[in-house]
Amino acid sequence: MSTLNSKSNRYLLTIIVITSFFIALIFYILIKTNHSDNLLNNLENSLSTTKNLFEEQKRYALSLSILLSQDKEILNSYLHKNREESFAIVNQKIEALKQLQNSNFEVQIHNQDLTTYLRSWDLSKKGIALASFRQGLVKVKEEKKPLVSIELGKRLNIKAISPLLQNGVFIGSIETIIDFEHLSKELEQKGYTLFVLLNQKYLNIATRLQNNPKYLEYVLVNKADFKNFENIPLKELKEYGYVSNTNYSFSYFSYYDLNNNPLGYIFTGIKNAKHIKINNAYEDEQNTQHLHKVTIE
Structure with a gap:
């Protein structure tokens, strides 16, 4: 009788051990799956968040570009080709907008022939031919419409370009540049x-x-x-x-x-x-x- 009980106990113990192992394995798989699902959800959120913020930055750059392209002070100084005056006015506008909107951006103005008229960060640079590698500038000149994109230059930035128009004629363009x-x-x-x-x-x-x-x-x-x-x-x-x-x-x-x-x-x-x-x-x-x-x- 005791031998039978001993065998039954061993069988029961074996079943308990095997069952416990599989239960632990199932729990491990469930926990692992849950961690993977949580990570994937977090990554999906990060992707959506980055896209939305990225688009928001582009819209902001575009709105700045359009605003500056319609600024009478900037246009007048550009028409008179007074680069020193343009430089002072543009940087004054940049500082005012920085204080109002806590933003950081640069401005470049281009001549009608798509050469550099003015860079807000360096007055010495002018007359640099840009058409060969700045697709956005060529497109804005051709279509006379604002455009924003990630565009290659000597750096890679978000660039928003708006045409400067006089009686509907393209006379140049202005761009706002925002880094990442x-x-x-x-x-x-x-x-x-x-x-x-x-x-x-x-x-x-x-x-x-x-x-x-x-x-x-x-x-x-x-x-x-x-x-x-x-x-x-x-x-x-x-x-x-x-x-x-x-x-x-x-x-x-x-x-x-x-x-x-x-x-x-x-x-x-x-x-x-x-x-x-x-x-x-x-x-x-x-x-x-x-x-x-x-x-x-």
Whole structure:
């Protein structure tokens, strides 16, 4: 009788051990799945937030450009080709708008032939031919309509260009230039880190970025810690998606020039505390078209 009880106890103990193992395994899988779902939700939120703030910055740059293109003081000084006066007026307007709206931007005015008339940060620069590498300027001259985009120059910025018109005739243009630092700070307040990547093949144009940190075929445009990109498979990226390494997870989307040529990617990073591996990539041409250039009819 005792032998039978002993066998029954062993069987019962075995069943309990096996059942406990599978219950623990199920719980582990559920917890892992829950962590993955939470990470994916957070990445989706970061992607949406970055896109929205990015579009907001473009709209702001465009509104500034349109406002300055209609400023009578700026127009009068430009018509009289008084560069010193234009420089003083433009910088006065910039400082006033900075105080009112806590913004940081630069202004460049272009002559009718798309050469440099004035740069708000450097009075000495003038007469520089821009048409060969500034697609936006050519488009604004041709269509006489405002335009905003991420455009390559010696730097990579958000550039909003508005035509200067006299009796409907194109006489020049004015652009507002916003870098990515304000966007970086806004995302940082939400717990995210911004990384703007440009393909290195464009460094022959973006000469001011030649000494910036590089990873694979990309160069980092804004100020951020590039070491967080270790082991990120940049060559496997598509239009947008989510990717991670051991310590960081990222949402990303691509951006394009005005001829729809891919320039690089905008990443938003969050800490990957649970070391979850993720690599989801998606194609979405309509999304791409909408995101990266805006014109005003």
